[in-house]
Amino acid sequence: MSQLATLAEHIINGKAPLALKATEEAIAAGTPAADILQKGLIAGMQVVGERFRNNEFYVPEVLIAARAMKMSLEKLRPHLIDQHVEPVGKVAIGTCRGDLHDIGKNLVAMMLEGAGFEVMDLGIDVGPEKFVDAVKDGAQIVALSALLTTTMPAMRDTIQALKDAGLRDKVKVIIGGAPVTQDFADDIGADAYGRDAATGADKARELLSA
Amino acid sequence: MYRVRVASDDKEIPAPDDVSLLDTLAKHGVALTSPCGGEGTCGKCRIQATGDLNPPTIAERTLLGDLVRHGFRLSCQCIPQGDIAVTIPDSSRVPSIRILAGGARRDVPFFPNVRRRSFTWKKLELDDTGSQFDVVARLLNARADLVIDLPEVRELSRTLKEGQTYDGTIIGNRLVEVEPTDPDASVFGVALDIGTTTVVAHVIDLRTGESVGTASALNDQTHYGGDVISRINHATSMDNGLQELQDAVLTTVNRCFDMALERSDKSLSDIYEISVVGNTTMLHLFAGVYPRSLGQLPYSPVFSHGLDVPPNLLGLDTNPRGNVHLLPSIAGYVGADTVGAMIAASFDEDTGKTRLLADIGTNCELVLQRGGELIACSTPAGPAFEGARMDYGMMAGPGAIERVEFGEDVVLRVIGDATPIGICGSGVVDIAAELYRAGILDETGRIQSADDLVGIVSPLLCGRLHEQEKGTAFELATNDDGEPILFTQKDVREIQLAKAAIRSGIETLLDVAGVKADDLNEVLIAGGFGNYLNKENARLLGMIPDIPLERVRFVGNAALVGARLALVSYDMRTRAAKLAHTIRHIQIAGTPNFRMRFTEAMLFGDGFLM
Numbered sequence: 001m002s003q004l005a006t007l008a009e010h011i012i013n014g015k016a017p018l019a020l021k022a023t024e025e026a027i028a029a030g031t032p033a034a035d036i037l038q039k040g041l042i043a044g045m046q047v048v049g050e051r052f053r054n055n056e057f058y059v060p061e062v063l064i065a066a067r068a069m070k071m072s073l074e075k076l077r078p079h080l081i082d083q084h085v086e087p088v089g090k091v092a093i094g095t096c097r098g099d100l101h102d103i104g105k106n107l108v109a110m111m112l113e114g115a116g117f118e119v120m121d122l123g124i125d126v127g128p129e130k131f132v133d134a135v136k137d138g139a140q141i142v143a144l145s146a147l148l149t150t151t152m153p154a155m156r157d158t159i160q161a162l163k164d165a166g167l168r169d170k171v172k173v174i175i176g177g178a179p180v181t182q183d184f185a186d187d188i189g190a191d192a193y194g195r196d197a198a199t200g201a202d203k204a205r206e207l208l209s210a
Numbered sequence: 211m212y213r214v215r216v217a218s219d220d221k222e223i224p225a226p227d228d229v230s231l232l233d234t235l236a237k238h239g240v241a242l243t244s245p246c247g248g249e250g251t252c253g254k255c256r257i258q259a260t261g262d263l264n265p266p267t268i269a270e271r272t273l274l275g276d277l278v279r280h281g282f283r284l285s286c287q288c289i290p291q292g293d294i295a296v297t298i299p300d301s302s303r304v305p306s307i308r309i310l311a312g313g314a315r316r317d318v319p320f321f322p323n324v325r326r327r328s329f330t331w332k333k334l335e336l337d338d339t340g341s342q343f344d345v346v347a348r349l350l351n352a353r354a355d356l357v358i359d360l361p362e363v364r365e366l367s368r369t370l371k372e373g374q375t376y377d378g379t380i381i382g383n384r385l386v387e388v389e390p391t392d393p394d395a396s397v398f399g400v401a402l403d404i405g406t407t408t409v410v411a412h413v414i415d416l417r418t419g420e421s422v423g424t425a426s427a428l429n430d431q432t433h434y435g436g437d438v439i440s441r442i443n444h445a446t447s448m449d450n451g452l453q454e455l456q457d458a459v460l461t462t463v464n465r466c467f468d469m470a471l472e473r474s475d476k477s478l479s480d481i482y483e484i485s486v487v488g489n490t491t492m493l494h495l496f497a498g499v500y501p502r503s504l505g506q507l508p509y510s511p512v513f514s515h516g517l518d519v520p521p522n523l524l525g526l527d528t529n530p531r532g533n534v535h536l537l538p539s540i541a542g543y544v545g546a547d548t549v550g551a552m553i554a555a556s557f558d559e560d561t562g563k564t565r566l567l568a569d570i571g572t573n574c575e576l577v578l579q580r581g582g583e584l585i586a587c588s589t590p591a592g593p594a595f596e597g598a599r600m601d602y603g604m605m606a607g608p609g610a611i612e613r614v615e616f617g618e619d620v621v622l623r624v625i626g627d628a629t630p631i632g633i634c635g636s637g638v639v640d641i642a643a644e645l646y647r648a649g650i651l652d653e654t655g656r657i658q659s660a661d662d663l664v665g666i667v668s669p670l671l672c673g674r675l676h677e678q679e680k681g682t683a684f685e686l687a688t689n690d691d692g693e694p695i696l697f698t699q700k701d702v703r704e705i706q707l708a709k710a711a712i713r714s715g716i717e718t719l720l721d722v723a724g725v726k727a728d729d730l731n732e733v734l735i736a737g738g739f740g741n742y743l744n745k746e747n748a749r750l751l752g753m754i755p756d757i758p759l760e761r762v763r764f765v766g767n768a769a770l771v772g773a774r775l776a777l778v779s780y781d782m783r784t785r786a787a788k789l790a791h792t793i794r795h796i797q798i799a800g801t802p803n804f805r806m807r808f809t810e811a812m813l814f815g816d817g818f819l820m
Contacts, residue, residue, distance in 0.1 A: 015654065060706040067810075102805060
């Protein structure tokens with residue numbers, strides 16, 4: 001198995017210390033940072049995402065794999081900057097106003113990172129104005145999460161706020177969360193709906209290539 | 211503030227100069243009988259006192275007569291004017307009752323809110339002033355503020371016959387029933403714990419405080435989702451959602467009552483009071499209160515104070531003249547179940563210790579006590595430790611594997627020594643810990659396949675590993691039909707979610723309070739486990755911090771014990787209300803610290819970087 005395939009395998013298995021070691025070895029061997037990212041970290045997280053989507057992986061495995069990915073990414077980041085490797089895109093993510101259930105949102109954020117995005121995590125209970133500010137700061141995608149039917153209307157408010165600020169055509173909006181549906185996404189004028197964290201990351205990639 | 215020396219109890223207590231001795235003594239755990247409610251009319255709260263006191267009142271002279279000269283007083287009439295010493299005769303004390311269940315133990319004064327007393331109706335004399343009700347009240351030795359409603363007055367007007375003996379039933383200060391004495395009639399109460407997953411009813415004889423029967427059942431609401439979030443979503447987004455959920459829990463509760471009474475010849479109409487604990491969402495749904503505010507920051511409950519409700523208003527078929535008491539809640543996600551667990555664990559008393567109470571249910575509530583300071587928070591554990599959402603999980607009951615140990619092969623203990631049917635919470639903790647110890651489970655929570663374990667693990671244990679489509683499963687036993695009872699990879703994931711939520715909650719709470727795990731004098735674990743939660747295994751899994759095991763105590767279903775205490779001792783309700791009012795509540799879910807720790811706490815053993 002190639003060095004980067006091994007790295008990907010360690011990410012999939014959530015073996016953080018081994019993944020970190022493999023990353024360090026690849027850097028020391030002079031492997032381009034872009035390759036380590038693409039063929040190691042992103043490749044690994046892609047498998048994690050697929051397995052999650054197929055119900056072969058559960059939330060703990062994704063979180064543990066993402067933890068391994070994050071530790072390796074921290075090690076890799078200075079090299080990515082030195083070697084001018086640009087992120088795939090910039091996403092602002094948060095649970096919408098009134099909602100602080102963030103496990104789902106965190107999963108999506110990790111899958112996005114694992115797909116090569118720069119993620120601006122705005123946290124929980126995020127008001128529309130904060131998303132507007134994030135778009136002004138260069139976010140190309142706004143990702144909104146709600147776990148409660150009672151907080152879903154806040155998604156509509158956020159889209160309205162983006163319109164009011166004259167930013168709606170500069171940004172794509174993707175939404176998700178247990179009670180959210182494609183119908184609801186269509187109804188409030190979101191650009192995409194992610195059924196689960198892995199699909200969300202895929203859809204985000206599609207939005208930028210469209 | 212003066213000092214009162216209670217010679218008979220060998221204690222000294224502070225006494226203010228504007229409160230009766232009766233109240234001061236009660237406040238410090240010395241409960242005296244006072245059916246008149248401290249009015250100075252019954253003469254029951256007598257004590258012997260020396261020292262600087264107000265002179266005896268007319269009431270005392272009338273009721274005590276010559277005894278006044280021997281230092282006897284009525285404590286309700288005594289106001290200290292200096293330091294004093296008192297002796298309390300046993301006849302003046304409220305009889306004490308010991309509540310013991312699953313490790314929680316507390317002695318409390320036996321004084322239920324529901325009381326039944328007998329009296330014999332006699333021919334009224336010319337100087338019997340007042341109404342017939344007044345005379346009944348006097349014969350019942352009832353407190354001065356006794357009241358009666360019109361329907362009962364109408365009954366009374368037809369019932370009373372000279373020379374006949376009657377039973378009067380009093381709830382609080384209401385006379386609710388006067389009937390000819392029937393030796394077979396009972397006065398029962400129920401301690402009811404409405405959990406998200408499990409409902410437990412414990413029927414108590416309110417004349418003795420003794421247990422009549424217990425029953426538990428899966429909450430029918432689980433049909434609408436496993437956690438409170440899905441219930442709130444259902445109640446607020448479906449047209450008839452709230453009604454459906456209320457009906458579901460009512461059906462479950464009535465079923466529990468029937469089961470608990472099954473072995474006695476008593477009926478639902480013998481139940482006069484129900485003392486209810488449960489999380490805030492469960493109490494809202496039980497009471498038919500629309501829970502929308504619980505689904506939105508800041509998750510404020512619609513009501514959090516204790517409530518007294520007529521049973522028919524809730525759709526219960528218990529005695530319609532009875533009462534349903536809902537214990538107070540603390541916050542949207544720290545409910546009356548926590549308040550119940552706190553009184554069961556004596557968190558209303560400051561012992562100078564630093565203590566942590568973890569009530570582990572589908573939602574896990576945590577309370578930290580440091581001196582007089584109390585802080586509470588909650589963390590979403592999921593139902594894994596109640597045996598729910600596990601492939602072969604079940605409640606602790608006959609046929610449940612409650613203990614697992616590894617030797618060359620597995621050694622099981624099954625509740626009721628029956629053929630195993632499934633595995634309950636304590637068994638779940640054991641099997642996960644043993645698998646990790648044996649090296650079958652790695653630090654990320656993956657069950658290794660048998661091929662990787664040859665030579666490391668005994669052949670008998672290896673033979674129990676089955677490759678499944680979604681990972682490896684471990685066979686614990688076979689059931690009556692010869693089918694395997696498996697502990698699956700998915701089960702491990704459920705446990706990881708649960709234990710990570712609990713542990714990261716504990717660490718975050720300690721952090722906020724500035725307490726180190728090592729400073730904890732005591733960790734009390736409450737919950738619906740079987741009776742044999744293995745502390746060492748719980749610690750190995752990382753559910754609780756790494757502290758010496760002798761500081762860890764398992765207190766069983768403490769919330770239910772709390773409900774029972776509130777049933778047999780009115781004083782406990784007062785204390786519960788005070789606790790709920792004074793405790794500080796913090797929101798930890800969603801904070802960056804909690805999020806960071808949550809993933810770390812998923813890991814087992816050395817992988818733990820907290």
